[in-house]
Amino acid sequence: MKARKPKPRLTLITAGGTISLVRDPQTGKSVPGLSGADLLHRTTVAEAFAARVIDLVEQTKSLRQPEELLDLARHIQRAAKASDGVVVTQGTDTLEEITYLVDETVQTSVPIVFTGAMRPSWTTGYDGIRNLENALRIAATVSAEYGTLVTMHDDIFQAWSVYKTDTEALDAFSARRGAPVGRIFGDQIALTWRPIPRARFGKIPQALPASVPILMMGGADDGIAFDCVTAAKVQGVVVAGMAAGTVPPAAYEKLLVLAKTGLPIVLCSGAASGRTAEEYYYPKAYDELRAAGVAIEDWLSPRKARIRLILSIGLAVPYVPFGREFIAKS
Numbered sequence: 001m002k003a004r005k006p007k008p009r010l011t012l013i014t015a016g017g018t019i020s021l022v023r024d025p026q027t028g029k030s031v032p033g034l035s036g037a038d039l040l041h042r043t044t045v046a047e048a049f050a051a052r053v054i055d056l057v058e059q060t061k062s063l064r065q066p067e068e069l070l071d072l073a074r075h076i077q078r079a080a081k082a083s084d085g086v087v088v089t090q091g092t093d094t095l096e097e098i099t100y101l102v103d104e105t106v107q108t109s110v111p112i113v114f115t116g117a118m119r120p121s122w123t124t125g126y127d128g129i130r131n132l133e134n135a136l137r138i139a140a141t142v143s144a145e146y147g148t149l150v151t152m153h154d155d156i157f158q159a160w161s162v163y164k165t166d167t168e169a170l171d172a173f174s175a176r177r178g179a180p181v182g183r184i185f186g187d188q189i190a191l192t193w194r195p196i197p198r199a200r201f202g203k204i205p206q207a208l209p210a211s212v213p214i215l216m217m218g219g220a221d222d223g224i225a226f227d228c229v230t231a232a233k234v235q236g237v238v239v240a241g242m243a244a245g246t247v248p249p250a251a252y253e254k255l256l257v258l259a260k261t262g263l264p265i266v267l268c269s270g271a272a273s274g275r276t277a278e279e280y281y282y283p284k285a286y287d288e289l290r291a292a293g294v295a296i297e298d299w300l301s302p303r304k305a306r307i308r309l310i311l312s313i314g315l316a317v318p319y320v321p322f323g324r325e326f327i328a329k330s
Contacts, residue, residue: 007050008140010087011079012036015072016057017091019128021120030120032057039089042129045136054079066208066310069098073105073204080108085139089132092116092164092172095150099159100304103148104311105204112148113139114159118170127153127170134184145195146181156182156191160322163301165272176273176301198325205314209235212310214302216240216270223251226258236309237263239294240270240302244278245286259292264312266319268297268305275299299323 014020014036022033036053040046056075072088079086086108090098099114106112115135117128134151142149148159152173157180166172174180182191211234215225219242229237239255241247245267247255259265267289269276275298277286286296297305299322312319 007048008084009082010049010051010085010136010139011054011083012040012051012136013054013056013072013075013079013086013088014039015088015090017089017116018120019089019115019117019132020057021122023120023122030122034121036089039128039132043133043136045133049136049140051136052083066210069101070204070206070208072098073102076102076112077106077108077204080106080110080112083110085111085113087132087135087139088112088114089128089135090114090116092118092152095173096159096163096301097303097307099148099150099162100300101307101311103159104201104308106148107202109144111139111142111144111146113142114148114150115152118152118168118172125170130154137184137187138189141189142191143195145197146191147195147200149181151184154184155180156184156189158195160300160304163272163303177299196325198323201311201315201317203315205311208310208314212236212238212306212313214238214240214306216302217242217247217251219248221248221251223248223254226251226254229258229263230261234263236313237265238302238306238309239265239267241267241276243269243271244274244282245269245276245296255294256288256292259289259294262293264295264309264319265293266295266297266305266309268300268302270302295319295321297321299326 020032020034021030024031036055076086113135115131119126138151150157150162153171157175161175161177162173163176164172165174181193277296309319
């Protein structure tokens, strides 16, 4: 008699978010109400896995403080050592940032998959259970070489690329550069891209800086925000330039002055996608900023660039722009 194949050992970590919300019958408000066990019970696939649950709703407090981000990463690191895969549910507003932080810091040889919901459980079209079922399947199947993944609305994204494009649509998530790495059709997982090996921080910092603002540039901006930065106790700055990273003239001069103080500064595009410094079309456009110490981030969104910057500061290493491994050598 053929021996049964053991069930994949999965850990489900719940960290709040819309996926866990129910409606309070007295106030009518959406409130946390579904535990990890509740969510698993609603799925049709739970019996296929040996799943354990870690509920972190109280500990993470919606992931509002730097230490809570690190606590989540540590929980995932520990869970990965005792699992064949880890699934994390959380709120979608910070999904793109936290998944990237986990991808850069948690060292593991098993898949890590994040998901959530765009609609709470009491509404028509609640998408949480379908997303969770997909995440469980992916965590039990996909190679860890892809790094931390996100699945929403049957799409599969790499953590560095995923971003939220809408506040309420079920298909609110997209890929900043290119396309999703895969898609789910029924119960079949189709992966269209192979992972590209790349360097990661590979270490969870002891602490993260909290005062690292993102300053968004706009037309005819005089850069007064940079004056405020010099007077405040900030540990780094991300500048979201216009489109390809353009900074208005008056603001540009103040940015140069600020950079020469030695404050870590990253300039990236404020556009939804595309490179920041397209050197082929605008050669040497950012040379002066680079010479002053500004790091030019070509690939990441402003919010992900901020995560990369706070990790760099937390680990006391220079900021190195993301994605150089993705450029083919001619």
